[in-house]
Amino acid sequence: MKPEKATGALPDILETGKNELEIVDFRIYEDRPEGVYEWIFGVNVAKVREVLRMPKITKVPNMPPEVEGMAEIRGKLIPVVSLAKWIGIEEPLERKKFLLHLEFLRENVGVIVHDAKRIRRISWRDIKKAPETLNQQLGGRITGVVDTEDGLLIILDFEGILHDIGLLKVFGEAEAKEEAKKTERTYTILVAEDSAIARKIITDILESAGHKVIMTEDGLEAWNLLNEYLQKAKSENRPITDYIQLVITDIEMPNMDGLTLTKKIKETVGLMGLPVIVNTTLSDDSNRQRAFRVNADGFIVKFDAEELLEMVNKLGAKGEES
Secondary structure (H helix, E strand, O other): OOOOOOOOOOOOOOOOOOOEEEEEEEEEEEEEOOEEEEEEEEEEHHHEEEEEEOOOOEOOOOOOOOEEEEEEEOOEEEEEEEHHHHHOOOOOOOOOOEEEEEEEOOEEEEEEEOEEEEEEEEEHHHOEOOOHHHHHHOOOOEEEEEEEOOEEEEEEOHHHHHHHHOOOOOEOHHHHHHHHHHOOOOOEEEEEOOOHHHHHHHHHHHHHOOOEEEEEOOHHHHHHHHHHHHHHHHHOOOOHHHOOOEEEEOOOOOOOOHHHHHHHHHOOOOOOOOOEEEEEOOOOHHHHHHHHHOOOOEEEEOOEHHHHHHHHHHHHHHHHHO
16 A cells, blocks of 8 residues: 555455455554654545545634644545544654545545555454543544554544544434424334444434434444344244334444344344344445345435434334334
């Protein structure tokens, strides 16, 4: 991977439902009294459009302090975020800087980094929860950590970071209130979501319409809980949909990703009738296609409150009747 210029087409995500992903390994350097400290971070390749040399940044008034300004990338003006400022560290002045051009949540954003090392192929099973002290240091915005030959690699929760900075948008909130008033039937919905801020947003949207939410923090936790309900259903000679009518899952999660979870649900007798909505930050068409390849019943890009409630009303009824 050569960060001196745009990388062009980044490698495709691995085979759908294999519980693997590729991440861009990038670095932020901190100037400390004892010397330079190297932070090792990662972001899903699916969010990265390209890696560029630092473009010209235009200062814009009334922006959050973490936003350096705007840059024109491929004909679009996008906000440019300083991760070093968000972390609250001093940068070594002599370090070169690059720009990660990210696209997710229907948005384009530039993230200033000091180096982009390589693309790593890893299993979600190898991604562990961060030590609590480290997670607190980074504002609770760590998706997970991976042991590498260079040290501990930190996968950041960019949804949470954008929320902290004030760049996270929730669409259709006013329309969702009207949609909630139309809700005639309410459902019990199992949600798998590793981002704390996303869990709150999704819960607020669903509960506003009277739905009951069972929240889990990754695909494996959701899968284990589903199997507990399945055993209960079998022992009581009842369908799983007497307990849960719908599953909503993120794609990017430690231990088990959402596409693997969906695939397992759709291949398991007793669970395959459960409707599954894939709810993700990854807005490109390839991820939509991957979701439907594992037989997801719906696909939504976060966060569109009206669209989410409309799909829940449509597919929840299907789950209730199955």
